[in-house]
Amino acid sequence: MAMRVTVDKDLCIGAGQCVVTAPDVFDQDDDGLVELLTDTPGDGDAEAVRDAAHVCPARVISVEE
Template sequence: MRIEANRDVCVSAGMCVLNAPEVFDQDDDGVVELLSAEVPAEQVEAVTRAVQVCPSGALRLSG
């Protein structure tokens, strides 16, 4: 599966990093950065949680 992050709507809450630190990071301004757009099978559950708790709706899982 693939993850997309819309940096224009991200509000730097950091919930994604908290839930899936192997897939998400934040830049110096706190805006989300993807460590990997391809989500390994063992990370899908954590990334799904991150998508659900992201307050801005910036994250989308597809594929």
């Protein structure tokens, strides 16, 4: 089963840790809030996505595996 990622942009505080941790999956918009580049990252990004969810101070990243 493939990994599926969702984010709650309304609760994002713009810390940017997700972008630093998994830049192929997350970005920030002009307001500094999270943007999801893909909701089904490949196996090569799986560990980085899990780490990003863990380090997010607002806990807005959800990962389903």
